[in-house]
Structures are given as structure tokens and as C-alpha cells.
Amino acid sequence: MMLIFVRNPFLACEANGLYDVATCRPNTPLQRVNFMAENLIPEAGDRAPAFHLPTYPEGRIRLSKFKGEKNVVLYFYPKDDTPGCTTEACGFRDDLKTFDATDTVILGISPDSIASHEKFAKKYSLPFTLLADEERKTCEKYGVWIEKNMYGRKYMGVQRATFLIDKRGIIAAAWPKVKVKGHVEEVATAVGELD
Secondary structure, rough: OOEEEOOOOOOOOOOOOOOOHOOOOOOOOOOEEEEEEEHHHOOOOOOOOOEEEEEEEEEEEHHHOOOOOEEEEEOOOHHHHHHHHHHHHHHHHHHHHHHHOOOOEEEEOOOOHHHHHHHHHHHHHHOOOOOOOOOHHHHOOOOOEEEEEOEEEEEEEEEOEEEEEEEOOEEEEEEEEOOOOOOOOOOHHHOOOOO
8 A cells, every 4th residue: 555645724534445535534734545556557558657766787778778779577476585576587597488479578677686586587597677666666656565365464575466567658468457367478468469
């Protein structure tokens, strides 16, 4: 959940998801609105949110680096070296030639550190760039930093999601809730359909 604070001398609101006028209180100097991250997930046709992040193995990278040159598969995953994340990363690794043939780069992104990414990439011979979003700002921009619930325990984490960004910097396709099995093939098909 992301908090946004807005100065407003007349009212204060707290809302989960959509704005709820029933919760407004008059004459309060600060307005607080909670938006669920899923409401902020960019969709096909939207301009891809910019980022500038540290990476393994390349130092730092900006999305704009690829504009006019490459399509980008930007996939968000919860944690290095966990079963689902490893399966997904290895799927992209194993199908890399398909993506290379269509001028497409793979970028994996999680809140893990560069040291964690290095260990993960070396362990599984991952030939693509991993981005470290330790402050989760890019995760928030893409609406994938969400409240999760496991066995009744609520916590914040990354929702597995993938965005296909074309050479113009526009989101061509989005998969906001990824199921790992068959996902890489689905993305490869979408890349093949780009102009």
C-alpha cells in the first residue's frame, strides 16, 4: 500500500483503493489517501515508468538506454534463489536466443541487493541483467509492491509481474499476476507479435 499526503485545508480522507467520500472529515489540514498498488499497475498503451537502478553486472542502468534500440522484458520477482523465482529466471535464460533474435533484452528486478543478485546469477548462469530496487521505488511505480497475506500474516512484498516495453518506451503487454508455468513462452509469443 502506498501513502500519498496532500495539503487540503478543508478535509482529510483515508481510503483503501478508490476514494471514499463517506470517510471524509471536514476542517482537517492534512489529507491522507491510501491507494492499493494494484490500482497503479501500468497497462498496455501506457508509457513505461522510468527508472535508474544499480544492476548486476553492469553498474547502473536507465530504461531510456534502450529507447529506439531494443524492446525490454522487465520482470519483477519477489526474491533471489527461491523456487518460483529460480524457475522463472532459468526459463528466460533457456529461451534467451528467442528474445535476442527480436532485439529484446531481459531485465529482472527485485528488492534484493547487488551481492544477492551476483550470487543468484552465478549459481544459475543467468546471462541477463538483474536490477536491485532495494528502496522499492520502481516496484511502487509499476504497482507491484503490495500487501500480501500468508497464513494470516500480512506483510509487504513484490507481486510477480512482467511488462513488455517496446522500442518507443510504451508498454506493449503486461502480466500483472504471473503464474510461472508457461509464462516465458507467453512473453516470447508477445515479443514475436511486436511490429
